[in-house]
Amino acid sequence: LESVRTATTVRVRNGKVSITDGPFAETKEQLAGFYxxxxxxxxxxxxxxxxxxxxxxxxxxxxxxxxxxxxxxVAQAR
Incomplete structure (x- = not known):
């Protein structure tokens, strides 16, 4: 993956999509997996x-x- 500086964070609340430039705002959040x-x-x-x-x-x-x-x-994991 590219650096976290390239991240866009997506949240959906009450059916509305919210996008934020940058990685997770809180340090207690962490990568739990990926798609x-x-x-x-x-x-x-x-x-x-x-x-x-x-x-x-x-x-x-x-x-x-x-x-x-x-x-x-793209780079592939081995």
């Missing part, structure tokens, strides 16, 4: 993140995947 999605751009990624159930009670942090230098391929 790997394929989205055209940040706006589509936010729309997808808003549909993930934990967004209704917590938050979803959206970050791009780091690109390999000199390549259009």
């Amino acid at each position: 790997l999605i394929d989205a055209r751009d940040l706006n589509e990624a936010i729309q997808i993140a808003a549909k993930i159930p934990p967004a209704r009670v917590g938050s979803i942090e959206v970050r791009p995947i780091r690109q390999l230098a000199g390549s259009n391929r």
